[in-house]
Amino acid sequence: MNEKYLETLNYHQRAAVTFGDGTARPAPPLLIIAGAGSGKTRTLAHRVAHLLALGADPRRILLMTFSRRAAKELKARVENLLAGIGSSYPVDALDWAGTFHSIGAKVLQDHALAIGLDPEFSIHDREDSSDLMNLVRHKLRLSETHTRFPSKGTCLSIYSRCVNSETPLADVLQVHFPWCATWEDELKGLFSGYVQAKQSQNVLDYDDLLLAWAQIMEDPDFSAFLGSFFDHVLIDEYQDTNRLQARILMSLKPDGRGLCVVGDDAQSIYAFRAATVRNILDFPDAFAPKADVITLDRNYRSTATILAAANSVIGEARDRFTKDLWTERNSSERPRLVTNEDEADQARCVVDQILEDRERGLRLTEQAVLFRTSHHSGPLEIELTRRNVPFVKFGGLKFLDSAHVKDVLNLLRFHRNSRDQVAGFRVLQLLPGIGPKSAGKMLNQLTESAEPHVTLATLAPPKAAHQDWPGFVTLLSSSTPWPDQIAQVRAWYEPRMEQMFEDAEMRKPDLLQLEQISYGFASLEDFLTEMTLDPPDATGGHAGDPHKDEDYLILSTIHSAKGMEWKSVHVLNVVDGCIPSDLATGTTEQIEEERRLLYVAMTRAKDNLSLHQPLRFYETGQGKLQNRHVYAMRSRFLPDQILGHFDQIAPAPRGLARITPPTINTMDIKARMREMWS
Numbered sequence: 001m002n003e004k005y006l007e008t009l010n011y012h013q014r015a016a017v018t019f020g021d022g023t024a025r026p027a028p029p030l031l032i033i034a035g036a037g038s039g040k041t042r043t044l045a046h047r048v049a050h051l052l053a054l055g056a057d058p059r060r061i062l063l064m065t066f067s068r069r070a071a072k073e074l075k076a077r078v079e080n081l082l083a084g085i086g087s088s089y090p091v092d093a094l095d096w097a098g099t100f101h102s103i104g105a106k107v108l109q110d111h112a113l114a115i116g117l118d119p120e121f122s123i124h125d126r127e128d129s130s131d132l133m134n135l136v137r138h139k140l141r142l143s144e145t146h147t148r149f150p151s152k153g154t155c156l157s158i159y160s161r162c163v164n165s166e167t168p169l170a171d172v173l174q175v176h177f178p179w180c181a182t183w184e185d186e187l188k189g190l191f192s193g194y195v196q197a198k199q200s201q202n203v204l205d206y207d208d209l210l211l212a213w214a215q216i217m218e219d220p221d222f223s224a225f226l227g228s229f230f231d232h233v234l235i236d237e238y239q240d241t242n243r244l245q246a247r248i249l250m251s252l253k254p255d256g257r258g259l260c261v262v263g264d265d266a267q268s269i270y271a272f273r274a275a276t277v278r279n280i281l282d283f284p285d286a287f288a289p290k291a292d293v294i295t296l297d298r299n300y301r302s303t304a305t306i307l308a309a310a311n312s313v314i315g316e317a318r319d320r321f322t323k324d325l326w327t328e329r330n331s332s333e334r335p336r337l338v339t340n341e342d343e344a345d346q347a348r349c350v351v352d353q354i355l356e357d358r359e360r361g362l363r364l365t366e367q368a369v370l371f372r373t374s375h376h377s378g379p380l381e382i383e384l385t386r387r388n389v390p391f392v393k394f395g396g397l398k399f400l401d402s403a404h405v406k407d408v409l410n411l412l413r414f415h416r417n418s419r420d421q422v423a424g425f426r427v428l429q430l431l432p433g434i435g436p437k438s439a440g441k442m443l444n445q446l447t448e449s450a451e452p453h454v455t456l457a458t459l460a461p462p463k464a465a466h467q468d469w470p471g472f473v474t475l476l477s478s479s480t481p482w483p484d485q486i487a488q489v490r491a492w493y494e495p496r497m498e499q500m501f502e503d504a505e506m507r508k509p510d511l512l513q514l515e516q517i518s519y520g521f522a523s524l525e526d527f528l529t530e531m532t533l534d535p536p537d538a539t540g541g542h543a544g545d546p547h548k549d550e551d552y553l554i555l556s557t558i559h560s561a562k563g564m565e566w567k568s569v570h571v572l573n574v575v576d577g578c579i580p581s582d583l584a585t586g587t588t589e590q591i592e593e594e595r596r597l598l599y600v601a602m603t604r605a606k607d608n609l610s611l612h613q614p615l616r617f618y619e620t621g622q623g624k625l626q627n628r629h630v631y632a633m634r635s636r637f638l639p640d641q642i643l644g645h646f647d648q649i650a651p652a653p654r655g656l657a658r659i660t661p662p663t664i665n666t667m668d669i670k671a672r673m674r675e676m677w678s
């Protein structure tokens, strides 16, 4: 066999890729601990390619990644590797590659009838789920209680955490939401109402995709059937899976044969979504004999100085597998720790440096600015816009969050499942004269009907909607085949959009883009599932359309920067209150996760890394007089003893120049004050 593709791997990577008995037969369980930049993606892609080269059946490989982007990238890499050895393996047949949630949706869709689900079920994203939670909350009159009942978002977070961490409500409240603990009984009632509402509307939420999957896996016949369907199960980013996901995996491959998980405990950053680093730490002991562990600790990405600084930050963490990373990429340039006066000064300083680097030949796409929370980039976005620097932001408002795109998707969803009250509530109100009250009434009639599509045509809308109603009913009962449906919905929606939004013209290209995206999907069902589970998440900045200008800067939350790398990286607001976020300093676990976040940010950099520390933040209060400056401390993750790894830079304080006092002749102020009264 031509194994040329193995030549580019180092010793440990090769051991991970070829682990097994040299055939395509399922190998014993394997954990690959892959430090940042150690070639995790490369190793995983090579392992899949290697298995295929040995004769594994691609349709019997289950490959689960953290994002759709990662699954696509892996498939492309496998294809390249195989092409490199002149193989014509049908990579397309790797159709069980996707996120945990999308694979869950597929399993549930394939077996819906057998498990008592209507196969036409809709999938709700987080926003839809919190809307439905809110509807139930109102129905149960919990919003009317004297003391403030938790908001819809908090209720959903509590619910989600109970489900994903498989923890009783009382414990979740005590540990994570102590301020809601007095509402335990009401929350129980709310969650029970929420589950009933989902079931009567034929809706599954994001968490249900895992929960229902885990529940059917409890049937020994089903889990044996599904387990035998796959010879190889490979999981990427295992450090960010939750207990439910681990349970699914263990019931899929109880003896671990064919199971290979890859991850880095030092990069576990999703505990706030109930991911648990214990999954990866406990993996070897879950099997008898224990799973093999192969560690990749050679970093190919960053210079030695960047790595030394990152190692020093993570060095303080407790409980971890990964040894310190090492590299052969030497550099005399240390990472920079830049002190700025305030956020505006930080923004100016970052843009100055970025433009200077561009002059030196570093394209904007090779540079990134990372931050803990989406709103931290506000002042920077203003500065970039002012200075005409194009940028794309990841992790902020998603394309699909914009009202017009949501309207179109909900029209499609309601067309598919007219029991879906959240979709119905939104689209009915697109018609003149239909407000929340009449929409609610009409939806109740639909939910109670055995044939909602037929009932829809018989409903009596308010008078103002009479003219538009027949067209609406025709649209929703149309049997136009996919993907022409989306063009039909757009044609119906656009005239309404023109009435609703002043900037309708600017919004039209988004709908066209959505239509274009839809052409890549075989069915409406597949399209809606993917758009809900893994929506495209870049928004163009105001500073020009980055698609027209090929070179643009990347702005990203640290979470969304997972798995990425750039030559130069700036990290904003490395101060206490931002990293660690002041919302996450309750428990040691939370603080540890924040430390790992900073580590993830730092290890994205190949050649240059700058951490920025503004001294002051401007806080806006409720009244004018409450606006004030607060002073920030350097992040606790950069204690004095590790500062030696950084070049500390305090740039010329421009702001101060404005307030530097003029030289004045010596004056005896005290004497003059006394003189006033003498």
Ligand SMILES: Nc1ncnc2c1ncn2[C@@H]1O[C@H](COP(=O)(O)OP(=O)(O)OP(=O)(O)O)[C@@H](O)[C@H]1O
Pocket: 008, 009, 010, 013, 034, 035, 036, 037, 038, 039, 040, 041, 042, 043, 264, 299, 300, 301, 562, 563, 564, 565, 603
């Ligand atoms: N054996 C190798 N030889 C040369 N370069 C390598 C090798 N393995 C990995 N690299 C390079 O190292 C960089 C990091 O690789 P990759 O993106 O696969 O890392 P990763 O482990 O997934 O990173 P992270 O977990 O930090 O996101 C890439 O630029 C990749 O090309």
